Amino acid sequence: MKKIEHIGIAVNDLEEANKVYAAVMGKPHYKTEAVVSEGVNTSFFEIGESKIELLAATSEDSAIAKSILKRGEGMHHIAFAVDDIEAEIKRLKNEGFQLLNEQPKTGADNKLVVFMHPKEANGVLIELCQEIR
Numbered sequence: 001m002k003k004i005e006h007i008g009i010a011v012n013d014l015e016e017a018n019k020v021y022a023a024v025m026g027k028p029h030y031k032t033e034a035v036v037s038e039g040v041n042t043s044f045f046e047i048g049e050s051k052i053e054l055l056a057a058t059s060e061d062s063a064i065a066k067s068i069l070k071r072g073e074g075m076h077h078i079a080f081a082v083d084d085i086e087a088e089i090k091r092l093k094n095e096g097f098q099l100l101n102e103q104p105k106t107g108a109d110n111k112l113v114v115f116m117h118p119k120e121a122n123g124v125l126i127e128l129c130q131e132i133r
Contacts, residue, residue, distance in 0.1 A: 001080045001081070002081040002083065003050065003081050004078060004081075005079040005111075006050060006051035006053045006078075006109075007052055007075060007078050008075070008077040008078070008079065008125075008127070009052060009053070009075055010055050010067050010071075010073055010075075011054050011055065011068075011073050012073055014054055017056070021045050025045050029043045029044055030046055031043070031044045031109070033109065034058070035107060036058075037106070038062060038107070039058050039059040039061065039063070039064070040056060040058060040063075041056050042055055042056075042108045042109075044108075044109060051109075053079075076125060077124070077127050078125075078126060078127070079127035080126065080127070080129070081129055081130070083130065085130040086104070089102060092128075097117075098116070098119070099114055099116055100114075109129075110131060111132060112129065112130045113128065
């Protein structure tokens with residue numbers, strides 16, 4: 001693990017959340033992106049070497065929609081940057097952790113991603129992400 005890559009925040013209204021976080025951070029988001037496979041629209045803010053990723057559902061059956069329905073808006077996950085996602089998957093499995101997807105998939109912001117089940121990390125959804133080369 002190299003660093004905290006981003007913190008994901010589930011929101012109902014991406015446009016309104018962008019206004020809030022732009023005011024908080026003192027600068028606008030630098031990018032928006034649809035991740036069709038996950039049923040979300042995302043927006044990214046940079047803060048130092050890390051990012052805040054706002055996530056809004058595009059369909060009622062997406063993981064974000066279900067999360068908001070169950071827990072409300074708020075922190076959804078913490079993502080860690082890794083150099084070799086395959087090696088990290090193997091390491092975590094050897095440690096006995098349950099992964100939600102054992103094969104990396106394409107995520108937002110030019111990343112390969114894999115998620116660790118929240119029950120494995122005190123209720124926090126952990127994302128590992130590697131820059132797509």
